[in-house]
Structures are given as C-alpha cells and as structure tokens.
Amino acid sequence: MKKYTKILVVDDQKWIRVMLLEALTLSGFISFGAANYNDALELAYREMPDIALVDINIPENSGFKLLPRLKKLKPDVEVVFMSGSSDFGYKEKASLSGAIGFFVKPFDIFELVTFLNGISTTMDLAAKGEGEWEMEHEKKRI
Amino acid sequence: MGNGARKETDLISSLNSWEGLFANKVNISLDHPPIIRLEGSHKITIENQSKDPKLNWTYTCNIDTTLLKGPKGPLGLIISLDDLKTIQEFHGKLMQIESLISERELAASYVHEIKNPLFSIRGFLQLLEKNFSEKDKHYKYINIIIEELDRIQHMIDDFLSMIRISRTTEENYDYDNPIQKTIQDTINLFKFTFQAKDIECNFDGSKDPLFVSIHKGYLMQIFTNLFQNSIEAMESGKALYIKMKHDEDTVFIEFKDEGVGIKGEDLQNIFNPFFSTKEQGTGLGLYITKNIIESCGGKISAESIYGKGTIFHVELPRKK
Numbered sequence: 001m002k003k004y005t006k007i008l009v010v011d012d013q014k015w016i017r018v019m020l021l022e023a024l025t026l027s028g029f030i031s032f033g034a035a036n037y038n039d040a041l042e043l044a045y046r047e048m049p050d051i052a053l054v055d056i057n058i059p060e061n062s063g064f065k066l067l068p069r070l071k072k073l074k075p076d077v078e079v080v081f082m083s084g085s086s087d088f089g090y091k092e093k094a095s096l097s098g099a100i101g102f103f104v105k106p107f108d109i110f111e112l113v114t115f116l117n118g119i120s121t122t123m124d125l126a127a128k129g130e131g132e133w134e135m136e137h138e139k140k141r142i
Numbered sequence: 143m144g145n146g147a148r149k150e151t152d153l154i155s156s157l158n159s160w161e162g163l164f165a166n167k168v169n170i171s172l173d174h175p176p177i178i179r180l181e182g183s184h185k186i187t188i189e190n191q192s193k194d195p196k197l198n199w200t201y202t203c204n205i206d207t208t209l210l211k212g213p214k215g216p217l218g219l220i221i222s223l224d225d226l227k228t229i230q231e232f233h234g235k236l237m238q239i240e241s242l243i244s245e246r247e248l249a250a251s252y253v254h255e256i257k258n259p260l261f262s263i264r265g266f267l268q269l270l271e272k273n274f275s276e277k278d279k280h281y282k283y284i285n286i287i288i289e290e291l292d293r294i295q296h297m298i299d300d301f302l303s304m305i306r307i308s309r310t311t312e313e314n315y316d317y318d319n320p321i322q323k324t325i326q327d328t329i330n331l332f333k334f335t336f337q338a339k340d341i342e343c344n345f346d347g348s349k350d351p352l353f354v355s356i357h358k359g360y361l362m363q364i365f366t367n368l369f370q371n372s373i374e375a376m377e378s379g380k381a382l383y384i385k386m387k388h389d390e391d392t393v394f395i396e397f398k399d400e401g402v403g404i405k406g407e408d409l410q411n412i413f414n415p416f417f418s419t420k421e422q423g424t425g426l427g428l429y430i431t432k433n434i435i436e437s438c439g440g441k442i443s444a445e446s447i448y449g450k451g452t453i454f455h456v457e458l459p460r461k462k
Contacts, residue, residue, distance in 0.1 A: 023265060
C-alpha cells in the first residue's frame with residue numbers, strides 16, 4: 001500500500017495557489033493551500049504535511065520564518081521555497097535555513113512535480129523502518 | 143607671509159580690537175578662573191555683476207568664529223568656513239539621486255509583480271497542454287504561448303538585473319569570500335544543468351585565496367551570464383574550462399567553451415544592448431555583465447573561432 005505524500009502549498013496569490021494545487025493533485029499528491037503565515041501554521045497543525053511548498057514573500061511574516069515553526073511541529077517535514085526573486089542572497093539563505101529546494105517563479109510545474117516525487121521517494125525509503133506504524137497511523141486518520 | 147610665519151600667540155593677542163566680530167553669543171564657563179567663549183556667525187555673499195548677465199555669479203559662504211578668552215586675554219580662536227554653494231549643489235545632487243533611486247525601486251517592484259500572473263498563466267497552460275497529444279495543433283499553440291511567456295520572463299529578469307546594478311548598497315557587501323568560492327558556488331548552482339546536458343565543467347582555481355571588491359551577488363551574476371551563454375552554445379558531451387591567473391593588482395579569469403562560437407562580424411557587437419544571435423535572447427545578458435565588470439574597474443573581452451568555441455577574458459581588480 002502506497003503512502004500518499006501530503007503537500008502544503010503556501011502562496012498569497014490565489015491563482016498560483018489554485019494552479020499548484022491542481023498540478024499536485026493531478027500528479028497524485030494530497031495537497032492543500034494556505035494564503036498566509038497563520039493559515040499555513042493552522043493547516044499544518046491539522047494536516048501534518050510531509051512537504052511544504054512555501055513562497056518566501058508571503059504577507060505578515062516572511063516564508064523563511066515558517067520553516068522553523070513547521071520543523072518544530074513535524075521534524076521530518078521537507079520545505080521547498082519559491083520566490084519571484086532569483087536574488088542569490090535568497091537562494092543562499094534558503095539553503096542555509098535547511099530547505100531542500102528553491103524554485104524561482106515562474107517555473108515549469110512538471111519540473112517541480114519531478115523534484116517532489118524525488119523527495120517523496122527518498123522519504124519513503126527513509127521511513128521504511130517505521131513504515132508499518134506510519135501506515136497504521138494513516139489508516140486511523142483517514 | 144613676508145617675515146616668516148607669525149606666531150599663533152601674536153595673531154590671538156592682536157585680536158582684541160576685533161572682538162566685536164565675535165559677540166553674537168557670549169558664554170561664560172563656571173570654571174575658575176572663568177573662560178569666556180565668544181561666538182560669531184557671518185554669512186558672506188560675493189556678487190559679480192557684469193553687463194553681460196551670463197557672466198554674473200554669486201558666491202556665498204558661512205564663517206563661524208569662536209574666540210576663547212581667559213582673564214589674561216585670548217586663549218584660542220576657531221574659524222570655520224562653510225562653502226554654501228558646494229553644499230547646496232551637493233544637497234541638490236543627493237536629492238536627485240534619491241528620487242532616481244526611489245523611481246527605480248518603484249519600477250523594479252512593479253515589474254516584479256508581473257511575474258505572479260505570468261506564473262499562474264504558465265502553470266495553467268501546462269495543465270491544459272497535458273490534454274492534447276503532441277501531434278495536436280492545440281498542443282503546438284499552447285507550446286508557443288509558453289515559449290513567448292518565457293521570453294517575457296527573460297526580459298523582466300534582464301530589466302531587473304539592470305536596475306540592480308545601479309543599486310549598490312554598502313551593507314550588502316560581502317568581501318569575505320575568495321573569488322574561487324564564488325565561482326564554485328555558481329558552478330554548484332548549475333550542477334543539474336551541466337548533468338542534464340552532459341557538459342563537463344573544469345575549474346582550475348589559483349591556490350591562494352583571491353579577493354575582489356565586488357558584491358558576491360554581482361560576481362555570481364557575471365558568472366551565471368557567462369555560464370548560460372556557454373551552455374546554450376554547446377552540444378552535449380562538450381566541456382567548459384575556467385582558469386585563473388593573477389598578478390599584484392588584477393585577477394584574470396578565462397572562460398573557454400567548446401560551443402558553436404561567434405562569427406567575426408557579430409563578435410564586435412556582443413556587448414551591445416539588445417544585440418543577440420539567439421532567437422530567444424533579449425540581448426541584455428552580456429551588456430549587463432560588461433556593465434557590472436566595468437563599474438568596479440574591471441574589463442571583459444571575447445575571442446572566438448566560429449565552429450570551435452569562445453573564450454571570455456575577465457579582469458577584476460584585486461581588493462587592496
């Protein structure tokens with residue numbers, strides 16, 4: 001039984017969020033979206049995502065601040081940052097902050113899907129030891 | 143001065159009769175014995191009036207004077223001169239620059255916002271494209287739209303990096319990284335591209351860590367632009383060579399690719415704005431690269447053999 005990867009998408013732009021959720025759902029992920037920092041945390045708490053796809057420039061708080069909060073909530077969550085700016089400072093800060101990827105908007109959504117599939121496979125392999133517990137856990141939640 | 147330099151004390155003691163000049167403000171200190179401070183402020187305007195109004199000029203300056211006096215007479219004298227004209231000119235220029243910067247910032251953030259709708263349009267088009275087979279003409283139409291969107295995106299990126307060049311802020315300066323590390327960091331950013339295109343990238347850096355006086359972000363922009371050009375010019379299986387040399391003042395970096403090369407008549411134009419031999423090119427990449435390099439006192443040149451490859455020579459002044 002395959003464990004479905006859950007992805008939290010955080011972007012304040014409605015149509016970008018809708019588009020990304022559509023693409024991720026079509027590619028077989030379970031995905032849900034939030035438009036700001038607080039909604040993102042609330043949703044993360046409820047859904048415990050495996051991967052978070054976060055726009056750095058969300059209002060209220062920078063997306064950078066979301067990473068430590070998400071990791072605290074779920075230490076094995078992988079964070080992928082997105083930004084409209086290809087500023088090298090951002091890229092460096094993202095890689096230093098512990099994010100696993102950085103996508104500069106606009107990007108090819110299927111390249112993103114390939115990347116996320118890669119993360120998801122690695123996670124599955126890493127979780128094999130405790131896989132059974134995870135699956136039981138999943139069943140109960142569903 | 144005629145009979146050798148006059149002693150300071152002579153100058154001060156001869157000032158008694160001038161005291162009226164310093165009387166705008168008088169302060170007496172509570173020390174024992176008390177020190178009296180006499181301050182004066184004078185604005186002097188010199189006007190030249192000529193028959194020809196073009197030759198008229200005025201010159202204004204402020205002279206602030208402070209005389210310190212003890213019970214036995216003057217102790218010291220401070221005279222300061224403000225050249226108001228220069229200060230006014232300077233303020234004017236500063237205001238002009240500030241308004242230019244804010245206009246640029248405004249333009250940059252506005253243009254930046256265009257990327258958001260571009261991205262959602264591009265994404266939805268990719269989703270639409272999935273519904274058609276590659277032979278379907280609708281598939282081809284959508285592909286053309288995506289390609290054109292990407293062209294808009296390149297134009298935006300180039301425009302933004304052009305604006306950023308003139309937006310150097312000292313606080314962003316990071317001189318701590320040797321240039322070798324910056325090159326290696328840029329190579330790492332291209333790792334996937336090199337792998338995907340099966341291009342070998344050989345970097346032969348000098349052993350001594352070398353430092354240049356450019357912000358790391360700009361350096362990476364220079365190398366990124368050069369890498370992109372080389373990668374686009376090369377077929378898979380080819381290689382890119384980066385070599386470094388240095389003398390006391392300069393770091394010399396050579397970027398040699400095994401790409402298609404540049405035709406002789408095009409070579410002299412490659413650094414001009416809006417010149418491009420690529421269908422998708424905006425013609426700003428090398429122009430921007432040259433601008434960054436020259437703005438820090440460096441040089442860039444290119445040599446190429448059509449069909450064999452191109453070498454870019456970059457010279458950057460070393461940090462003193």
